[in-house]
Amino acid sequence: MANGVLVDITKCIGCRSCQIACKAWHSLDASYNLMNGNLTMPKELNDNNYTLIEFKENKTSNRAWKFIKKQCFHCKEPACASACPVGALRKMKNSSVIYDQWLCIGCRYCMIACPFNIPKYEWNTTNPWIRKCDFCDDRIDDGLEPACVKACPMKVMYFGDYKNIVKEAKRRIKNNPDKYINYIYGEKEAGGTSWIYISDKPFEELGFKMNIPKKSYPLITWKNSLSKILWEEAGLLAILGSLLYLRTRKDKKGDKN
Amino acid sequence: MNTKAISDHKFFTFKTKILLVLSIAAIILIIYRLIYGLGRVTNLSDTTPWGLWISFDVITGVALAAGGFTITFAAYIAGWEKYKAIAKAATLTAFIGYLLAVTGVFLDLGKPFSIWHPLFFWQPHSVMFEIVVCITIYTTVLFLEFLPWLLERLNILTGLKNLLEKKSVILVLVILGIMLSYGHQSSLGGLFLLAPDKLHPLWYTHFIHHLFYLSAICAGLSMVSIETIFGSNMLKKPYELNILEGLARGTSIALLVYFLVRFIDLAINNRLIYVYEGSIESILFIIEISLGVLLPMVILSVKNMRLSIPALILSHFMVIGGLLLNRFNVVFLTEKGLQSNRFYLPSWQEIIVTIGLISLGIFLYKIIVINLPIFNSSAKE
DSSP states (O other): OOEEEEEEGGGOOOOOHHHHHHHHHHTOOOOOOOOOSOOOSSSSOBTTBSOEEEEEEEOSSSOEEEEEEESOOOBSSOHHHHHOTTOOEEEOTTSOEEEOTTTOOOOOHHHHHOTTOOOEEOTTSSSOOEEOOOTTHHHHHTTOOOHHHHHOTTOOEEEEEHHHHHHHHHHHHHHOTTTSOSOOBTSSGGGOBSEEEEOSSOGGGGTOOOOOOSSOHHHHHIIIIIHHHHHHHHHHHHHHHHHHHHHHHHHHHHHHO | OOHHHHHHSOSSOHHHHHHHHHHHHHHHHHHHHHHHOHHHHOOOBTTBOSOHIIIIIIIIHHHHTTHHHHHHIIIIISOOGGGHHHHHHHHHHHHHHHHHHHHHHHHHSSSGGGTTHHHHSOOTTOHHHHHHHHHHHHHHHHHHHHHHHHHHHHTOOHHHHHHHTSHHHHHHHHHHHHHHHHHHHHHHHHGGGGOTTTSOTTTOOTTHHHHHHHHHHHHHHHHHHHHHHHHHHHTTOOOOHHHHHHHHHHHHHHHHHHHHHHHHHHHHTTOGGGGGSOSHHHHHHHHHHIIIIIHHHHHHTSHHHHTOHHHHHHHHHHHHHHHHHHHHHHHHHHHHTSSSOOOOOOOHHHHHHHHHHHHHHHHHHHHHHHHSSSSHHHHHO
16 A cells, blocks of 8 residues: 655644654664754754754744654655665555665665655764665554654644545645645655645745656656667667678778789 | 886886885775774765765776777777777776776775675666676676786686687677776766756756766776876887877867767756856856866867877876866765755875875786786787
């Protein structure tokens, strides 16, 4: 079943229960950060933080304080999975994009490829892994919702069948046209993501990347390069072969004369 | 070239000793890196996952080794006989270059000892997979091209040596080499097809893999020219102006083709406006194109310049510099798109390893040129 999560940014109160739940479920260590004027804590996603709430203070137009849940978007056609030379990152039937540390060689091309800059690396070990949100793959398979969804007291996140969550997003926007921006972030970005967002403030003001092409990333490399390469090689072989043939024939003629 | 002059050559000159010291320093740091991991020796981070080793040692290094397939194409496929004299040297440089690039990849991988995984766990939708497979096979091909010279010197396995020196076998290896080179030289650019949202539009295009291939040919020819000039210096023999002139003409034409393709591509995609943008990116682009492509192209299109050693050295180094800037721009501007304004500067360890690996390459080249029939037997042909 194609799962998905609808994140309704208007509902989040910034309690960070989701962060704690994620750490608990994945047995990650606590992060220690000093306060420095921004309440986002920890400061960024890294090898020890799969999810976090970004505290965004909008100081320009219509002042607001927004709390944005960040984690892997679990693209329908993930750029990272198509980039990985060994297939260590895979899109599963339950919609999660998961990582196999035994296959990984550590080339870090997934970090370059991901349009949302999600995969993070363990820089300080000798056997480093890529670390990222795994959609609580194991929990979903057991019929449970992801840990962060379960922990949320405000029901910010709505977990369910992908079709239903898109329907729900559209319903909410339609019923409250004055409240919501008429845009579902993630519906089309990078060919569509399993996590989608709705908001009452423009997404660009909340720090969402708006320049992500609305098409499948794996198809970009496949269409422009990889699908053609065998034909190009065949063409090259034909050209080289005929060049060589013509030249040797000319040489032989020259010898006879 | 007579063998006597080569064997009389004093091996451990001051320069050679410096090369050796740098190589040893690099090897010590490499061992340190393998024991303690990437974080301890590099300045890489989540916002700059690829640093000096990937951008220079691997991506630039492979492009500079493109002389191997271009010269063998000229000598064996196109049949321009004069290039046979440098075909061996070019193949040797390519072989050493690829060994260094593979070493660079090995070091840079988070799990270096899993480097063989792509050969067994296939993922044909990945550009990286294609590169790994092509480079592995091509390095093998280069080794097979190199092997007969080693066997000749050691005077063993004469049967294998004769087989590898058969004309048909050489031609198969040359054709394989050209095809594999097209595959991975272009795919090194193809890696960045997945960065449409990160790479600046002056570099990002759906044609980027072809641009990488074309620019690699330019820089490969320049590299071979420089190497031929310095080779003559090292062995104290007269410059082979006939060959150098031809290479320079080839470089100039290759630069013209590259320039035209790049600009037509920009024009078709309506991206020429970004050239006048005035941003850092546009300035980098203008430097890259004017100094690295246009100026050497113009200089090398003049016959007198093609016969002047200083002009050749200058313009070929400009081409190489232009290629280096191009690859740095692509890698680091892509990473600029990985959010944050954190600035990456390589650590001293990364720099020493890079310099040390190049020194090791030159050192190996010198040992091989002095001991194996790279230059002398080619005169016989």
